[in-house]
Amino acid sequence: MRADGTFSVKSFVPTSVAPEPAIETALPVGIAQMEKEYAGAISGRSATLFTSAFDQGSGVGTYVAMESFEGTVDGRSGSLNFVHSASTSGADRTGEFFAIVAGSGTGELAGIAGSGGMTVDADGTHRVWFEYTIG
Numbered sequence: 001m002r003a004d005g006t007f008s009v010k011s012f013v014p015t016s017v018a019p020e021p022a023i024e025t026a027l028p029v030g031i032a033q034m035e036k037e038y039a040g041a042i043s044g045r046s047a048t049l050f051t052s053a054f055d056q057g058s059g060v061g062t063y064v065a066m067e068s069f070e071g072t073v074d075g076r077s078g079s080l081n082f083v084h085s086a087s088t089s090g091a092d093r094t095g096e097f098f099a100i101v102a103g104s105g106t107g108e109l110a111g112i113a114g115s116g117g118m119t120v121d122a123d124g125t126h127r128v129w130f131e132y133t134i135g
Helices: none
Strands: 002-014 027-042 042-055 060-071 076-089 094-100 112-120 124-134
Touching: 027 060, 027 094, 042 124, 076 112
Parallel strands: none
Antiparallel strands: 002 027, 002 124, 027 042, 042 060, 060 076, 076 094, 094 112, 112 124
């Protein structure tokens, strides 16, 4: 099955956590906590742990995010985790990875598994989709 939605970032708070040992690379590593709000067939909210190696000036980098979502997927309520990552050279999105964490579903989402993706439209609309099964 496929469920589609849009989301907005409600907060993005960099943390003071830093990798140890401290190793300097050409791209600074940062960690942040995010809160997102979802609408559509995927509706609810998430708490996100966001890690990146990213240069603000050039827009080059990679991120890895783990989200804890609660809400509804195609009208089924519960919670689940999903992980996603991607890289950019400043004007593209490559190396994308997206997975619903098997065994993480609760309530009517117990047994959910699958993949999905994210994209940003030219007008700035953030989209998400799940390709999933519930077994």
